Amino acid sequence: MSRTGRTASIATTAVRRTALLFASLAIAVALWESYKAVGPADGGDVFGWRIIPKTNDRVMPHTWTMAAEFGDDAIGSGDQKVWSVLLGYSWYTLRMALAGLALGMFVGVGLAVAMARLKIVERGLLPYLVISQTIPLIALAPQITVIRGSLDLPQWTSAAALAAFLSFFPVTVSTLRGLQSAPAASLELMDSYAAGWWTTLRKLRFPAAVPYMVPGMKLAATASVIGVIVTEITLGGLRGVGFATIDYSQKVTSQPASVYAAVFAAAALGLIMFGLVAAGESILMRRRPKESLG
Amino acid sequence: MSAATDQAKAVVVSDVSMVFNQGGPGAVAALDHVGLEVEPGDFVSLIGPSGCGKSTLLRVIANLLEPTAGSVLVNGKSAHQARIDQDYGMAFQQSGLFEWRTVTKNIELPLELKGWDKQRRRERVSEMLELVKLPDRGGHMPWELSGGQQQRIAIARALAAHPPLLLMDEPFGALDEMTREHMQSELLQICAATGTTVVFVTHSIPEAVYLSDRVVVMSAGPGRITDIVSVDLGRDRDEDTREDDTFYKKITEVREALRGGELTDSARGIEDR
Amino acid sequence: MTTQRAVETLWPPALFGAAFLVLWESVVRIFDIAPFTLPAPSAIFTAFVERFGQVREATFETGTNALVGLLLGIVLGVLASLLTVRFVQVEALLTPLAVAVNAIPIVVIVPILNNMLFGTTSQLPRRLMVMLIVFFVVFVNVSKGLRQVSATHLELMRSYAASPTAIMYKVRVPNALGYLFTALKIAAPLAVITAFVAEYFGGVQNGLATGVRNSLNGSKDVTWAYVIGASTLGLTFYLISVALESAAGKVNRTA
Numbered sequence: 001m002s003r004t005g006r007t008a009s010i011a012t013t014a015v016r017r018t019a020l021l022f023a024s025l026a027i028a029v030a031l032w033e034s035y036k037a038v039g040p041a042d043g044g045d046v047f048g049w050r051i052i053p054k055t056n057d058r059v060m061p062h063t064w065t066m067a068a069e070f071g072d073d074a075i076g077s078g079d080q081k082v083w084s085v086l087l088g089y090s091w092y093t094l095r096m097a098l099a100g101l102a103l104g105m106f107v108g109v110g111l112a113v114a115m116a117r118l119k120i121v122e123r124g125l126l127p128y129l130v131i132s133q134t135i136p137l138i139a140l141a142p143q144i145t146v147i148r149g150s151l152d153l154p155q156w157t158s159a160a161a162l163a164a165f166l167s168f169f170p171v172t173v174s175t176l177r178g179l180q181s182a183p184a185a186s187l188e189l190m191d192s193y194a195a196g197w198w199t200t201l202r203k204l205r206f207p208a209a210v211p212y213m214v215p216g217m218k219l220a221a222t223a224s225v226i227g228v229i230v231t232e233i234t235l236g237g238l239r240g241v242g243f244a245t246i247d248y249s250q251k252v253t254s255q256p257a258s259v260y261a262a263v264f265a266a267a268a269l270g271l272i273m274f275g276l277v278a279a280g281e282s283i284l285m286r287r288r289p290k291e292s293l294g
Numbered sequence: 295m296s297a298a299t300d301q302a303k304a305v306v307v308s309d310v311s312m313v314f315n316q317g318g319p320g321a322v323a324a325l326d327h328v329g330l331e332v333e334p335g336d337f338v339s340l341i342g343p344s345g346c347g348k349s350t351l352l353r354v355i356a357n358l359l360e361p362t363a364g365s366v367l368v369n370g371k372s373a374h375q376a377r378i379d380q381d382y383g384m385a386f387q388q389s390g391l392f393e394w395r396t397v398t399k400n401i402e403l404p405l406e407l408k409g410w411d412k413q414r415r416r417e418r419v420s421e422m423l424e425l426v427k428l429p430d431r432g433g434h435m436p437w438e439l440s441g442g443q444q445q446r447i448a449i450a451r452a453l454a455a456h457p458p459l460l461l462m463d464e465p466f467g468a469l470d471e472m473t474r475e476h477m478q479s480e481l482l483q484i485c486a487a488t489g490t491t492v493v494f495v496t497h498s499i500p501e502a503v504y505l506s507d508r509v510v511v512m513s514a515g516p517g518r519i520t521d522i523v524s525v526d527l528g529r530d531r532d533e534d535t536r537e538d539d540t541f542y543k544k545i546t547e548v549r550e551a552l553r554g555g556e557l558t559d560s561a562r563g564i565e566d567r
Numbered sequence: 568m569t570t571q572r573a574v575e576t577l578w579p580p581a582l583f584g585a586a587f588l589v590l591w592e593s594v595v596r597i598f599d600i601a602p603f604t605l606p607a608p609s610a611i612f613t614a615f616v617e618r619f620g621q622v623r624e625a626t627f628e629t630g631t632n633a634l635v636g637l638l639l640g641i642v643l644g645v646l647a648s649l650l651t652v653r654f655v656q657v658e659a660l661l662t663p664l665a666v667a668v669n670a671i672p673i674v675v676i677v678p679i680l681n682n683m684l685f686g687t688t689s690q691l692p693r694r695l696m697v698m699l700i701v702f703f704v705v706f707v708n709v710s711k712g713l714r715q716v717s718a719t720h721l722e723l724m725r726s727y728a729a730s731p732t733a734i735m736y737k738v739r740v741p742n743a744l745g746y747l748f749t750a751l752k753i754a755a756p757l758a759v760i761t762a763f764v765a766e767y768f769g770g771v772q773n774g775l776a777t778g779v780r781n782s783l784n785g786s787k788d789v790t791w792a793y794v795i796g797a798s799t800l801g802l803t804f805y806l807i808s809v810a811l812e813s814a815a816g817k818v819n820r821t822a
Contacts, residue, residue, distance in 0.1 A: 016659075017659060020656065020659040024661070123576070123579040124580050124582055125580075125583055127580045128580065128583065128587070130756065130802065130805050131798050131802050133760070133801070134756045134759055134760065134797060134798040134799075134800070134801025134802055135794055135797065135798055136760055136763040136767070136775075136779070136794070136797055137764070138763070138764055138767050138776070138779070138780075139779045139783075139791075139793070139794045139797070140794075142783055142787075143787065143790075146603070146605070147604065147605065150604055173752075173753070183388070183390070185386050185388050185390045186390050186392070188353075188386070189384065189386070189390055191358055191377075192356055192358060192382070192383075192384045193380065193403075193404055194377045194378045194380065195407055199407065203392075203403065203406070203407075204392070207394045207395075208392075208394075210394070215707065215708070219707075225672075226672045229672040229675070230764070233675075242672070242675075245675045262675075263671055263676075266671050266672065266675060267671045270671070287394065287435055288393060288394060288435075289437040
């Protein structure tokens with residue numbers, strides 16, 4: 001396929017996916033409103049299990065109320081509108097998430113390479129990497145922040161570090177699998193060129209690993225955003241989307257829909273990060289054979 | 295002393311043995327006191343049933359395996375040094391092209407590793423593409439080419455650095471018969487043009503006879519050379535050669551040599567057409 | 568597993584672990600780090616032993632939440648993936664939704680869910696949260712596994728005039744099984760974390776998160792003792808996933 005042909009097909013896919021995105025939003029709105037119309041205002045039981053959510057306006061505002069909220073004045077922020085305040089918060093969080101993702105990818109790929117190089121490192125270290133993911137971020141956050149304080153680093157580094165902590169693992173696992181996926185014949189070929197391990201890494205193992213790394217990076221991207229937001233909520237002092245959710249939940253009696261506005265901002269952030277990785281995937285993988293879609 | 299002995303032989307295999315899992319219960323004598331000499335410019339085939347050690351021998355020559363006994367000289371050096379010095383190119387049954395590189399970049403791979411600059415690499419790649427008759431495929435991706443074309447690119451890659459020796463492990467095994475015959479002719483033309491020595495592993499008797507100056511017949515359990523059949527069909531072979539009487543005679547000779555090495559076992563994995 | 572093989576498998580991690588602990592303990596002592604900043608492994612161990620009974624009970628409570636959510640998430644994730652085979656649009660529709668939901672941090676969804684459903688002492692919001700997170704991981708991986716089948720296999724099945732259902736069972740599902748286990752190995756420890764976090768922000772409970780929360784302003788060694796409980800739980804989930812994967816591999820081979 002020619003260069004213009006390829007670009008055109010990436011563009012068509014993008015358009016189609018955006019259209020489907022709007023369609024799915026429309027469906028979500030329809031589901032929300034129809035449930036709100038029929039559901040009990042104060043919740044209900046099924047066989048004694050309280051699983052039917054409440055539908056009153058405070059807890060479950062109308063979707064148009066939530067949409068309108070973005071245009072309202074933000075309480076406590078002068079005469080700025082909610083959307084502009086949230087935009088500022090989102091940008092702040094996004095930057096930390098990107099930093100955390102970059103750090104997480106750096107660490108993740110580095111660990112994967114070390115483990116691919118020395119089998120003993122894989123055997124000795126991988127169990128602990130798995131265990132590390134079982135440590136709840138909330139318990140770790142104060143510990144990290146105390147250490148950060150004693151090292152006199154700026155506040156946002158806690159968020160980036162914790163975001164990296166959540167995002168490095170899927171990168172490590174998927175990269176390791178990818179590095180180990182090079183076909184034996186190709187490894188023999190590189191051997192026949194008397195190519196060293198690092199040369200083989202650069203020219204064979206790493207390119208072969210890319211298709212495996214992509215799903216890992218998608219998980220890492222969303223994990224990174226979560227890591228930052230959780231840090232903002234647990235530690236305070238960082239003016240990001242996470243902060244907004246706490247701030248607005250305290251104002252829930254006067255402006256119930258604002259919490260949802262912050263939630264949407266958080267979700268949008270996750271989508272943007274995911275989209276960035278997906279765009280990267282399209283570019284990186286454009287010259288590879290397509291997966292067979294039955 | 296004659297000029298032939300002064301000039302280094304292309305390959306000298308001296309009393310090579312290869313035992314896998316040595317000392318253990320699953321010990322396999324893949325090669326047993328194997329000796330072989332290949333003159334520069336020769337085309338030599340290794341043929342034999344499964345387990346006769348032909349692929350193992352090829353890999354020992356390529357220094358991808360260390361023999362448990364014996365030595366190998368390639369181009370007058372140890373096999374190890376020959377590999378370091380990139381004195382041979384290799385081609386496998388799976389073309390082994392990197393799916394993320396264009397055809398051009400695939401052929402460039404050994405040249406990159408030798409540290410050639412871009413200009414020189416590009417020139418050599420054009421040359422190789424002309425040689426394998428695919429001059430306009432440089433910008434394509436491997437998966438856009440047919441199996442035969444991919445193998446031609448693999449051969450172009452193997453010869454890109456103009457090594458004196460070419461080692462091939464059933465490179466046409468995955469191709470259909472007509473493409474295979476066509477590729478055989480192509481290979482002969484390429485080797486004639488470049489003067490490369492070739493050691494070629496196959497389990498097709500007609501292929502071995504058509505291509506080679508000498509056919510090395512091997513047998514299994516343990517792997518050893520049982521016979522070497524000289525094929526005097528001359529250097530200018532073409533499609534008519536396949537209808538030659540001598541051609542059929544040599545095929546029969548090789549077949550009988552194969553059977554002769556299998557007094558008790560039946561020949562396995564040999565194509566008889 | 569024979570003793571010899573067990574030793575072979577375990578000595579590298581044991582070595583790495585021991586080296587790390589020694590390093591940690593040394594750093595704390597050499598730099599005279601205050602227990603508030605970073606407790607030493609020896610202090611953590613003491614705290615753990617002292618509170619063993621409480622930690623164990625808390626682990627059980629959090630673990631149940633994680634398990635229920637995990638199972639629900641897997642079932643739903645697999646079902647949704649099966650749908651994407653039949654209706655390709657489902658994937659394009661669900662993915663942005665799933666990504667968005669996954670991107671909303673647990674810490675935000677839990678209070679909302681708690682408000683919508685009565686009773687913060689109910690375990691249900693926690694389990695629903697776990698289910699949501701697990702769903703996404705399973706969905707992304709299994710749908711990929713169902714779709715990425717070799718063209719040769721599909722051609723073969725079409726030559727048998729096989730129905731889409733037959734293709735599903737004989738080609739796609741076995742292919743997707745590997746992806747399911749990849750997802751499981753990620754989702755299982757993730758379920759534990761999610762249950763933990765959901766509990767942390769969800770009001771007074773008896774689980775591990777409560778234990779951590781209550782001790783944060785005091786001695787961090789108690790915090791870490793509860794963290795050990797959480798990690799052990801997560802690790803157990805992971806090891807069970809690995810065991811299931813190899814068991815499934817054996818079953819596949821004999822079939």
